[in-house]
Amino acid sequence: MATRSTGAPRHTKVAIWLHWVIALSVLANIGLAMLTEDMPRETHRAAMGIHKALGITVLGLSIVLILWRLGHKPPPSPVGTPAWQKPVSKVVHFLFYALLILLPLSGWVWMSAADRPIDFVGCSRCRRSWRRIRAWPM
Numbered sequence: 001m002a003t004r005s006t007g008a009p010r011h012t013k014v015a016i017w018l019h020w021v022i023a024l025s026v027l028a029n030i031g032l033a034m035l036t037e038d039m040p041r042e043t044h045r046a047a048m049g050i051h052k053a054l055g056i057t058v059l060g061l062s063i064v065l066i067l068w069r070l071g072h073k074p075p076p077s078p079v080g081t082p083a084w085q086k087p088v089s090k091v092v093h094f095l096f097y098a099l100l101i102l103l104p105l106s107g108w109v110w111m112s113a114a115d116r117p118i119d120f121v122g123c124s125r126c127r128r129s130w131r132r133i134r135a136w137p138m
C-alpha cells in the first residue's frame with residue numbers, strides 16, 4: 001500500500017492507472033456501441049471491430065487489476081465512514097469486478113458461438129496467415 005506525502009495510506013499508482021484506463025474504456029465502449037446503431041453497414045462493422053478489441057482489452061486489464069488487488073491491500077475507508085457503508089462498498093466492488101469480467105466475456109462467447117472472429121489488433125489476421133503458412137506445401 002502506498003502513502004500520501006501526509007503519510008495517509010492510498011492506492012498504488014498501478015491500481016489508480018488501471019482503474020481510470022478501465023473506467024474510461026468502458027464508457028468509450030458503451031458510447032461506441034450506441035453510436036454504431038445508425039451507421040452504414042461498413043462503418044458499423046469497422047466501429048464494432050474497435051468495440052470488440054477495446055472490450056477484450058478491458059477484460060485483460062480487469063484481470064490484471066484483480067490480480068494486482070490480490071497482492072496489494074487497498075487503503076482502509078476514511079475515518080468516520082459509517083459502519084454500514086463498509087460491507088456495502090465491498091459488495092458493490094465485487095459486483096463491479098464481476099461485471100468487468102462477465103460483460104466482455106459474454107461478448108466474446110457470443111462472437112465465438114456465432115463463428116465471427118474477433119480481430120484483436122490484427123490478431124485474427126495473424127491467425128489466418130499462420131494457418132496459410134502451415135498449409136503451405138513443403
Ligand code: HEM
Pocket residue numbers: 025026029030033034048051052053054055056058103104105107108111118
Ligand atoms: C467493456 C466491455 C464492453 C462493454 C461496456 C460493451 C457494451 C455494449 C453495449 C452498450 C452494446 C449495445 C447494446 C444495445 O444497444 O443493444 C454492445 C453491443 C455489442 N457488443 Fe459490446 N461491450 C463490451 C465488450 C464487448 C466484447 C468483448 C465483444 C465481442 C468480442 C462485444 C460485442 C458486441 C456486439 C457484437 C454487440 C452488438 C452490436 C450490434 O447491435 O450489432 N462487446 N456492447
